[in-house]
Amino acid sequence: MKNPPINEIVAPEKCTGCGLCRNLCPENAIRMEIDGEGFLSPRIDAERCVGCRLCLARCPQRRAPKLERSPKPEAYACWNADNARRAASSSGGMFTVYALQILARGGTVFGAGYDERLDVRHAAARSPEELEPLLCSKYVQADVGPVYREVKETLAADRPVLFVGTPCQVAGLYAFLNGDPPKLYTCDFLCHGVPSPLFYRKWLDHLEKAFKASVQSVNMRSKECRRNIMGVKLCLSSDPDRRIDFAWYDKKMEFLGRAFLKNYSLRKRCYTCPYVRLPRLGDVTLADFWKLGDLGPYNPEKKNGISLNLINSEKGKRLLEWSVAEARFIRRELSEAVAGNSSLRGNTKEPRLRDAFVRDTVSCDYETVVRKYHAELFGTRLARLKIKMKKLARPLVNLLRRR
Numbered sequence: 001m002k003n004p005p006i007n008e009i010v011a012p013e014k015c016t017g018c019g020l021c022r023n024l025c026p027e028n029a030i031r032m033e034i035d036g037e038g039f040l041s042p043r044i045d046a047e048r049c050v051g052c053r054l055c056l057a058r059c060p061q062r063r064a065p066k067l068e069r070s071p072k073p074e075a076y077a078c079w080n081a082d083n084a085r086r087a088a089s090s091s092g093g094m095f096t097v098y099a100l101q102i103l104a105r106g107g108t109v110f111g112a113g114y115d116e117r118l119d120v121r122h123a124a125a126r127s128p129e130e131l132e133p134l135l136c137s138k139y140v141q142a143d144v145g146p147v148y149r150e151v152k153e154t155l156a157a158d159r160p161v162l163f164v165g166t167p168c169q170v171a172g173l174y175a176f177l178n179g180d181p182p183k184l185y186t187c188d189f190l191c192h193g194v195p196s197p198l199f200y201r202k203w204l205d206h207l208e209k210a211f212k213a214s215v216q217s218v219n220m221r222s223k224e225c226r227r228n229i230m231g232v233k234l235c236l237s238s239d240p241d242r243r244i245d246f247a248w249y250d251k252k253m254e255f256l257g258r259a260f261l262k263n264y265s266l267r268k269r270c271y272t273c274p275y276v277r278l279p280r281l282g283d284v285t286l287a288d289f290w291k292l293g294d295l296g297p298y299n300p301e302k303k304n305g306i307s308l309n310l311i312n313s314e315k316g317k318r319l320l321e322w323s324v325a326e327a328r329f330i331r332r333e334l335s336e337a338v339a340g341n342s343s344l345r346g347n348t349k350e351p352r353l354r355d356a357f358v359r360d361t362v363s364c365d366y367e368t369v370v371r372k373y374h375a376e377l378f379g380t381r382l383a384r385l386k387i388k389m390k391k392l393a394r395p396l397v398n399l400l401r402r403r
Contacts, residue, residue: 003051005044009030009056014061015041015269016269016270017032017040020058020060020172021058022144023146025049031045034196034198036362038196038361038362039141070279073278074311075308076320076329077309079327080094087223089135089223089305090221091306092306098187098284099134100326101322102185107154107160107162108126108160110150110151111165112164112165114217118204119201123147124147137220138220139195139220141267148173151163155177164187165187165188166188167189167275167282168191170187171281174186186282187285188285189286191343192261193271196265199265202369207234217235218233222245224245231247262351263351264357271347279312284316286307286309288341292306
C-alpha cells in the first residue's frame with residue numbers, strides 16, 4: 001500500500017524557502033509560490049504527490065547536513081587586485097576572484113542574478129561575461145529554481161562547480177546532493193535575513209511611479225554613489241545612458257533599506273535560523289569587513305571595500321591558494337570578524353511589529369506602508385537628527401583613530 005500524499009514538509013515558520021524539496025521531488029509535485037507573507041514557499045500538488053516522503057527525509061530544517069567544517073576558521077581581510085572588478089563589487093570583489101578560478105578550470109558558477117523582469121533568481125555562468133549579472137548583493141529572497149539539479153548534472157560531467165548563496169540555500173544544496181562531492185565548492189555569506197520578493201517588487205513599482213519610467217536595471221550595492229558605499233544605482237527606460245544613484249539613507253531607498261536593517265521585512269525563519277553561527281556550511285564565507293581596524297591596525301584600503309573571508313574547510317583553503325596572485329589577503333583575528341558581524345554572534349532579533357508590518361506589505365501598496373510605519377522605523381525628528389550628526393562626524397572620528 002503506497003503512502004498517502006503529504007500536505008506539509010515543515011511548519012511554515014521554520015521554512016526558509018531554500019527550494020530543496022522542489023528540486024528533489026521525483027514527481028515534480030512541488031512548486032515554489034508566493035505565500036501569505038510575500039515569500040517563496042513550497043506548494044504540494046496532492047494529485048501528483050505519491051507520498052515517497054523524500055522531501056521530509058532531506059529537508060535541511062528537519063535535519064542539518066553533516067560536513068567537516070572548522071569551528072574556528074581562519075579569517076582574512078581581502079580584496080580583488082583588479083581595481084575595476086573590485087569597483088564593480090559590493091565590497092572587496094572576492095566572489096569574482098573565486099568564480100574566475102572555477103571558470104578557468106572548466107567549471108560553472110551558480111549564483112543569484114536579475115532576470116529580464118529584475119526578479120532575483122539563481123543562474124549559471126560558464127564564462128567571465130556571464131558573471132556580471134551575479135555580481136553585488138541583492139537584498140531579497142532569491143528563487144533557486146531548478147539550479148540544484150543543474151549543479152548535480154555539472155558535477156556528474158566531472159566539471160567543478162562554485163555555488164554561492166545564503167546559508168540555508170547552501171544547506172539545501174548539500175541536502176539535495178546528500179553529501180559533499182569533491183569538485184563542489186560552496187560560498188555562503190553572512191546573512192542578516194531576506195526581505196520578500198513581493199515587497200521588493202512593490203519598491204520597484206514605487207520607483208517607476210516616482211521617475212515616471214520603467215526601471216531597466218538595479219544595483220542595490222553600487223559604489224558609484226559618492227555619499228556612501230551603501231548606494232543604489234538605477235537605469236531607466238526614459239534615458240538608458242543615464243545612471244541615477246542615491247545612498248541608502250536617501251528618501252528613494254531609505255524605507256526599504258531601513259526596514260531591512262531594523263529587521264522588520266525579514267522571513268520568519270530568519271529570526272531563528274540554525275545556520276548563522278560557527279561553524280559555517282560553506283567552504284568559504286564572504287561578508288563586508290565592517291569593523292576592520294577597530295581591534296587592529298587600520299587599513300587605508302577600507303574606503304575602497306574590503307571583504308571578510310572565513311576559510312571553513314580544506315576546499316576553502318584550496319580556493320584561497322588558487323587565488324593568491326589575483327587578490328590581497330591579510331590574516332586577521334577571528335574575534336575581530338565576530339565583533340564586526342552580528343550574524344556570527346547570534347540570530348537577528350524579531351521586532352515587536354514584524355508580523356503586522358509584513359502583513360501590510362502584502363495587503364497595502366508601498367506608499368501606504370511608508371506612511372503607516374515611518375515613525376516606527378525612523379523615530380522622532382530629534383532621533384533622526386542625532387543619527388545624521390553621527391554620520392557627519394564619522395569621517396572625523398576615523399581620521400582621529402588613524403593618527
